[in-house]
Amino acid sequence: MLAYYFNLALRSFRRNRVLTMLMVLAIALGIGASMTTLTVFWVLSGDPVPGKSDRLFYVQLDPQPADSYTPGDEPPRQLTRYDAEALLREGRAQRQALMTGGNVNVEPERQGVDPYRADSRYTSADFFAMFDVPFRYGRAWDAGADERHERVAVISSEMNEQIFGGGDNTGRTIQLERNTFRIVGILDEYRPTPKFYDLNASNGYGAVEQVFMPFTTSRDLDLARSGSMDCFRARDAGQKDTDIGAGCVWIQYWAELASAADAADYRRYLVNYSAQQRTAGRYEREPNVQLRNLMGWLDFNQVLPSDVRLQMWLALGFLLVCLLNTVGLLLAKFLRRSSEIGVRRALGASRRAVFTQCLVEAGTVGLAGGVLGLGLAALGLWAVRQQSTDYADLARLDPAMLLVTFALALLSSLLAGMLPAWRACQIAPAIQLKSQ
Numbered sequence: 343m344l345a346y347y348f349n350l351a352l353r354s355f356r357r358n359r360v361l362t363m364l365m366v367l368a369i370a371l372g373i374g375a376s377m378t379t380l381t382v383f384w385v386l387s388g389d390p391v392p393g394k395s396d397r398l399f400y401v402q403l404d405p406q407p408a409d410s411y412t413p414g415d416e417p418p419r420q421l422t423r424y425d426a427e428a429l430l431r432e433g434r435a436q437r438q439a440l441m442t443g444g445n446v447n448v449e450p451e452r453q454g455v456d457p458y459r460a461d462s463r464y465t466s467a468d469f470f471a472m473f474d475v476p477f478r479y480g481r482a483w484d485a486g487a488d489e490r491h492e493r494v495a496v497i498s499s500e501m502n503e504q505i506f507g508g509g510d511n512t513g514r515t516i517q518l519e520r521n522t523f524r525i526v527g528i529l530d531e532y533r534p535t536p537k538f539y540d541l542n543a544s545n546g547y548g549a550v551e552q553v554f555m556p557f558t559t560s561r562d563l564d565l566a567r568s569g570s571m572d573c574f575r576a577r578d579a580g581q582k583d584t585d586i587g588a589g590c591v592w593i594q595y596w597a598e599l600a601s602a603a604d605a606a607d608y609r610r611y612l613v614n615y616s617a618q619q620r621t622a623g624r625y626e627r628e629p630n631v632q633l634r635n636l637m638g639w640l641d642f643n644q645v646l647p648s649d650v651r652l653q654m655w656l657a658l659g660f661l662l663v664c665l666l667n668t669v670g671l672l673l674a675k676f677l678r679r680s681s682e683i684g685v686r687r688a689l690g691a692s693r694r695a696v697f698t699q700c701l702v703e704a705g706t707v708g709l710a711g712g713v714l715g716l717g718l719a720a721l722g723l724w725a726v727r728q729q730s731t732d733y734a735d736l737a738r739l740d741p742a743m744l745l746v747t748f749a750l751a752l753l754s755s756l757l758a759g760m761l762p763a764w765r766a767c768q769i770a771p772a773i774q775l776k777s778q
Contacts, residue, residue: 361671362707364671365668365671365672365707365711366707366710366711366714367711367714368664368665368667368668368671368711369664369665369668369707369708369710369711369712369714369715369751369754369755369758370711370712370714370715370718371660371664371715371718372660372661372662372663372664372665372711372715372754373661373711373712373714373715373716373718373719373747373750373751373754374714374715374716374717374718374719374721374722375657375660375661375718375722376654376657376658376660376661376750377715377716377719377722377739377743377746377747377750378657378718378719378722378723378726379650379653379654379656379657379658380654380657380743380746381719381723381737381738381739381743382650382653382654382723382726382733382736382737383646383650383651383654384742384743385535385733385736385737385738386535386536386547386645386646386647386650386733386736387646388535389636389637390534390535390536390537390538390636391473391474391534391538391636394474394598395635395636395637396602396635396636396637397598397599397600397601397602397635398472398473398596398597398598398635398636399435399596399597399598399599399605399608399633399634399635399636400594400595400596400633400634400635400636400639401421401429401595401596401597401612401632401633402416402417402418402419402421402631402632402633402634403417403418403421403425403612403615403616403630403631404417404418404616404625404627404629404630404631405418405422405425405574405589405591405619405624405625405627406418406574406626406627407574407575407626407627408626408627411626411627411630415630416632417630417631417632418572418591419541419542419570419591420542420570420571420572420591420592420593420594420595421440421591421593421594421595422588422589422590422591422592422593423584423585423586423588423590423592423593424586424587424624425595425619426440426593426595427440427586428615429595429597429615430466430595432615434597434608434611435597435598435599435608436597436598436599436600437468437471437472437597437598438466438468438472438595438596438597438598439465439466439467439468439469439472439595439596440465440466440557440593440594440595441463441464441465441466441469441539441540441557441593441594441595441596442463442464442465442540442557442567442569442592442593442594443461443462443463443464443540443542443551443567443568443569444461444462444463444464444560444565444566444567444568445459445460445461445462445566445568446459446460446462446518446519446553446565446566447459447460447518447519447520448460448501448505448516448517448518448552448553449517449518449520450504450505450516450517451505451517452505452506452507455504455505460501460551460552460553461551461552461553461568462518462551462552462553462554462555462560462565463540463550463551463553463554463555464554464555464556464557464559464560464561464565464567465554465555465556465557466485466488466556466557467482467483467484467485467487467488467556468485468598469482469539469554470482470496470527470554472596472598473534473539475529475532476529476530476531476532477527477528477529477530478499478502478528478529478530479502479510479511479512479527479528480496480510480512480525480526480527480528481526481527482496482526482527483496483526483527483556487526487556488556488557488558489558491556491558491559491562492524492556492559493521493522493523493524493555493559494523494524494525494526494555494556494559495516495518495523495524495525495526495553495554495555496525496526496527496528496529496553496554496555497516497525497527497528497529497552497553497554498528498529498532498550498551498552498553499528499529499530499531500549500552501552501553502528510528511525511528512525512526512527512528513525513526516553518553518555519563519565521563523555529550532550533549533550534550535547535733535736536640536645537550538636538639538640538645539594539596540569540594541639541640541643541645542569542570542594546645547731547733547736561584564584567584567592569592570592571583571590571591571592572590572591572592573588573589573590573591574589574590574591575588575589575590576589577589602635605633605635608633609631609633612629612631612633613629613631616629616630616631617629647731647733661754665754665757665758666758668707668754668755668758669758669759672700672704672707672758672759700759701756701759701760703759704755704756704758704759705752705755705756705759707755707759708751708752708753708754708755708756708758709748709751709752709755711751711755712747712748712750712751712752715747715751716739716744716747716748719739719747720739723737723738723739
């Protein structure tokens with residue numbers, strides 16, 4: 343029966359081509375606009391480490407002076423080097439990693455490739471296992487390499503292609519800031535969205551760093567760092583802001599716990615640590631600790647650009663306007679067929695049958711609008727990719743959003759067809775027969 347109703351819908355479209363095209367276009371415009379913004383929202387608001395984000399926690403401590411403290415103040419977003427190295431050394435979490443961003447000068451040995459600056463990350467061994475970083479070749483360095491301050495590096499697949507031409511180049515060496523590093527691992531494609539582990543970076547949705555090395559080694563070589571740094575105490579004579587005793591916060595610290603339920607115990611540990619530092623004279627304030635899981639940290643930092651959220655709501659509002667227009671067009675179309683519907687009712691068709699036929703026709707309009715809307719969404723996403731934002735190249739339809747497009751188009755058209763279909767099935771056959 344549904345196939346018969348679908349055939350009737352196609353015949354109806356041929357009889358009222360202009361009206362049909364207006365309805366299809368209204369649905370397509372609403373679907374195209376809404377799916378463009380929904381896709382961008384979907385890409386930017388996803389879970390960057392699915393399956394374990396509830397066990398990954400960002401650590402905040404408060405070593406600042408007491409004179410500027412107001413109860414309830416948020417602790418600094420980063421740690422001092424002293425605190426980060428102390429927490430790492432004590433190792434109370436299942437895994438833990440300290441880190442900061444930087445950039446290094448790369449001197450390729452490959453002919454035709456000029457030296458260039460590359461983004462780098464100085465971190466500790468657990469970084470890779472903690473964040474499920476995939477490897478194409480080799481592996482991460484171990485904790486022993488951190489302790490021995492070894493000159494080892496993990497490079498991205500892009501850097502591997504650029505300086506070696508691809509392939510398994512683990513064991514080879516690379517010149518960074520005129521220092522020789524041994525490559526122990528080469529990453530596979532890896533681009534968490536957003537780049538959650540360092541929200542202090544300017545490119546929250548950009549590509550990951552091209553080279554990773556032990557934090558301890560980076561400090562031995564005094565390599566350039568990047569990202570924010572806040573100093574709350576004047577430096578001693580001859581001291582640098584990055585020295586272990588400096589009163590500056592500039593290091594991100596993450597901990598992976600065995601389960602989300604362990605967060606309360608780990609928080610107590612951090613409170614006790616802060617109390618010990620206050621007793622030792624390093625901290626002046628009462629323990630002020632924050633421990634947020636990954637998604638909580640993203641929410642707190644409002645990582646999703648506000649304009650993306652606003653554009654999504656505006657597009658959904660536009661879709662609603664398009665649906666209201668479609669309701670009016672469907673209502674006009676069905677009521678123009680009152681005599682036809684009256685004859686069907688007189689010949690025995692039930693109100694349910696008439697209602698179903700009208701909904702099938704509305705759904706067919708929606709499917710046609712979905713196909714056209716998909717093309718408009720692809721065009722809209724192409725326009726997004728031409729922008730200069732750091733997330734522009736991420737704006738692409740994936741299979742899940744492709745299904746959502748047709749589901750939204752069908753659902754929208756069925757909702758738009760409810761009232762017209764109900765009005766059509768209320769037509770009294772006797773009145774229509776008398777008017778013939």
